[in-house]
Amino acid sequence: MTDKLGIVVNASLEKGVEVRLDAPVSVEDMVVGRYVTIEGQKRRFFGMITDVRLGVTDESLSISPPDVSDPFIADVLNGTSNFGQIHVTPMLTIGGDADAIAEGPQPVKTIPAHYCAVNLATEADIENVFGKEDKQRFFVGNPLDMETKLCLNLEEFVKRSNGIFGKSGTGKTFLTRILLIGILQKSKAVNLIFDMHSEYGWKGTHEGGAPVKGLKQLFPSNVAVFTLDEESSRRRKVATDYVVKIGLNEITPEDVSILRSTLNLTDLAVEAAYQLRKVLGKDWLNKVLNLGEEELEDLLKASNIHEGSLQSLKRGLGTIGRLGFVVPEAKDDAVKNILDYLQQGRNVVLEFGRYQEIAAYLLVANLLSRRIYSSYQRKMEEAIAADSDALKPRPLVITIEEAHKFLNPEVADKTIFGTIAREMRKYNVSLLVIDQRPSGINEEVMSQLGTKITCLLDNERDIDAVLSGVSGKNELKSVLARLAPKQQALIFGHAVPMPVAFQPREYGSAASYKDFTSSSPSSPEKPPEDIEKLWE
Amino acid sequence: MSTKQNKIAEVIEASTAQFTAQCYELYEVPSLGALVRTGDIYGIVAHAETTGMEPGRKPIARGKDAATEEAVYKDSPQLKKLLRSEFTAAVVGYRKEGKIHQYLPPQPAKIHAFVYLCPPEEVDEFSKSFTFLNILINSAFSVPAEEVIASSLRQMSHVREDSRSFLVSAGKELANLLASNIARVRNILEKLKID
Structure with missing residues (x-):
């Protein structure tokens, strides 16, 4: 297949670009969600295929179709009277004059002229847009049907609160693990994970497969596992660092x-x-x-x-x-302990063990986060008063599951998470919310989420909630609705220059663990040698 | 072009868009759609007829007692002088400074100019472009234009090595020219089918 797809025949900034496919390009090779570049007269446009259509020059062809069993007739009409069309939503302009190249990809503000050539985006184009894997950029997956690496700037990512959405069983947990590893490796931020189902710390389940390793197994020196349920942790042979009791x-x-x-x-x-x-x-x-x-x-x-x-x-x-972890008076201060770990740059996973009821989760997550947040707020204010960056606490990302329970319109004003989501990074604390019912989350909170990653959603209200306020919503809707039920996701918002559907990188094989741990140039400590054994 | 070409006819009527020529030999008419040349002007045979010399006087049947059709002509040798074959060609281009242009020439052909049947090399050279198709599509002959076009393309394809791809490209050109009248395209394509 040639890389040239066709030419621009119609365009509007609002509705996107109509492209007529060249005769040799099969309409069946065009997939919604793929990237194309449009060679405009003065600049290049980077866009995504959002619709594929068949066209005829004369309506009578649809009413009385020609005899295409004759290859001659089929060859003549293909690409002339019968043709394929794709609808491209331009997302960015890249290149142009020297200044524009230096500025990098810019949001699209105009449209290409008539009959500009449309090509499939090359690996270099995509790399130009999404960047290469480097100190700040983390390889999260591959754009659909492409080999190119999609890299996320995690330094930017953690500056805002973010959301991961998707129906149950679509791979949210896997995606979250990948992102947590990314944050751990490529940003200065530390994670505090409220791990409702004990999936992140030591070991996670894998539908129809062997259990996968958790963060602590991969990065033993960077991750601490706290537990509310010592017994359950012991049963699961998890090496815990601290048992949390709530007074x-x-x-x-x-x-x-x-x-x-x-x-x-x-x-x-x-x-x-x-x-x-x-x-x-x-x-x-x-x-x-x-x-x-x-x-x-x-x-x-x-x-x-x-x-x-x-x-x-x-x-x-x-x-x-x-609740077993609630005692009349806690002997030591769990919050102080967590904060100490976080300040050392160690990520904390709090396992809930058998306390999987939502009441326990809400109570603990809210209670701890509120006190951690106020400590951060105090330190941040002190740092601002002293005008010293060094005093500022490490950026913190708090991961919560079942986010709609914390952030539904009824309680979003009352929980600390509502405040964190709204006040964003003022105090160096942001959220990573994981949820399967985004429609249950307060609109105001949703609108403040910087980057959203969503796996397949099929409830109309959930889709609307996730995509509200995004330009090109209808086009993205069709991409979102066509994601595979597993291991495909759409990312859009602050940390990416344009929405992109991607397949998360592999997580769970020995090779993938090795990739994760070896690609950590910014990791402060080298993993101990005995980790080699775990890959076997 | 080579001057050794055999002249086959002589122009007896000429206008900007077409010319009519009388064949030197009775019935030796170029085929429908053939590429012919008179002077620098190229034409495609769009119509041919054989009639009596005198207008208004029809030939009479003569073969009642003859054994074969050939015998009729043999018995009446004057017939070859009393009947004549003519053809009309649509002007589709001309040669200027060695280059073929597929649009109408500034002046029509001259009366008594000789008409030559183009040899394969010349047909090959001429058919490198399909601009002439538009002239044919928009001409009105007593023969349907679709017949002329199909016949002409079929003959041109014979001088090509890859006649199929020639016909496919020609078909595509027609499909573009007649985008809004696909019935005409299909009509022509049916006549171009390769057996």
Whole structure:
């Protein structure tokens, strides 16, 4: 197949470019999502195929088709009266004069002239647009049907909060692992991962395959595994660094309020929690849970809490109290510990073990993140006051799963994650949200996500939520809807110059582990030698 | 071009777009669609007829007692003088300063100019471009233009080594010229089919 595809026959900045295919190019070779370059008169355009069509010069050909069983007739009509058309959405302009080349790819602001040649993008073009693997750029996968490496500038990536979306079983977890490794290797940021299903730290599951290695196995010196469930970790033979306990005295009414719908509390019951905190002080939760009959009556008398609300609250708090990792008073400060690790540049994975209920996840993630965030905020303000970059804490990326539970419109204002998503990188903390129901996430939060990566979604509302506010939404919709159900994703937003559908790089084979660990020039420490054995 | 070519006819009527020539020999008419030349002007045979010398006077049937058709002519040798074959060629181009241009010449052919049948090399040279097809498409002859075009392309293809690819390119040119009237294209293509 030649690389020249055809010529521009029609274009509009809003609707994209119509390309008539040359006769030798088969319309069946044209795939939605592939890259093309358009050789304009003054500049080159870089775009993506977003539609493929058949065209005829005379409508009567569709009404009474010619006898194409005769190869002669078929040859004559092919490419003249019958032709293929592709619809290209121009994304960037590359090249042109010397200044333009120096500036790099720019968003497209004009359209190519009539009859400009359209070619398949070469590897060099794609490399020009997405960059080469280097100190900041991390190889995340290959654009669909291409050998070229798609590299993501992770230094840029972690400057904003980001999202990974996709239906269950589409490869979100694998993609997340790849990105976490990228962040670990290519940026100054550290990760804090709330690992609900214990997939990231030591070992992850692989549908229809052997378990895959987690971060700690690959980067033992850079990753620490914290656990809420020591027993489960031990059973799974995970070398944990720290067991997290949450003291009842650390839980505030705000934490309770975001659990409102999960614990099935009434509004009045949540209100009661605030009042109890006021009346009973810091240790309110412990006291409420251990109240005797008499004390309870006294308390009701002293405050104006309705008995029904208090019972409802007590029932809900009982659920929290029964969680194994909740103790009346935690001996040491889990938050301080996490922060210490993070400041040393070690990534922290917090495993939930058997506590996979959403209440535990919400409670712990929110509680820890809130305190970590406020510590970051304090340090950042000190650094700004001292006007010293050195004092600024390391950028932190907090990874949360089931993000719609934290960021749904009802609780997004109350949880710390809503604040982090909105205030972005002011305090060097950003989010990596992973979710399968993006439509459940507050619109305002969605709009603040810098880069979005989405695997296949087939719910109309989810697709709309993910693509809201993106230019060329309808074209991307058709690309998104046609992603393979597994291991294909669409990335767009801050960290990439243009949307691109790609196949994530391999994760799970011995060779892939070696690639990950060997391509870490910026890794502060070399992995110990015994890791060699793990590749066997 | 070679001057050794045999002249076959003489122009007896000429206009910008076409010329009519009378053949020197009865019935020795070039085939429909053949490329002919008179002076520097090229034409494609678009119509031919054999009639009596005197207009308005039809020949009469003579063969009732003859054994064969040839015998009719043998018995009446004057017939060869009383009948004449003529053909009309559509002007499709001319040669100027050694180069063939496929558009109408500034002046029509001259009366009594000799008409030559183009040899294969000349046909080959002429058929390197398909611009002449447009002239034929837009001409009105008593023979349908589709017939003339098909016949002419078939003959041109015979002088080509790869006659199929010649016909495919010609077909593509026609499909582009007649983009809005695909029925005409199909009509011609049917007549170009290679057996």
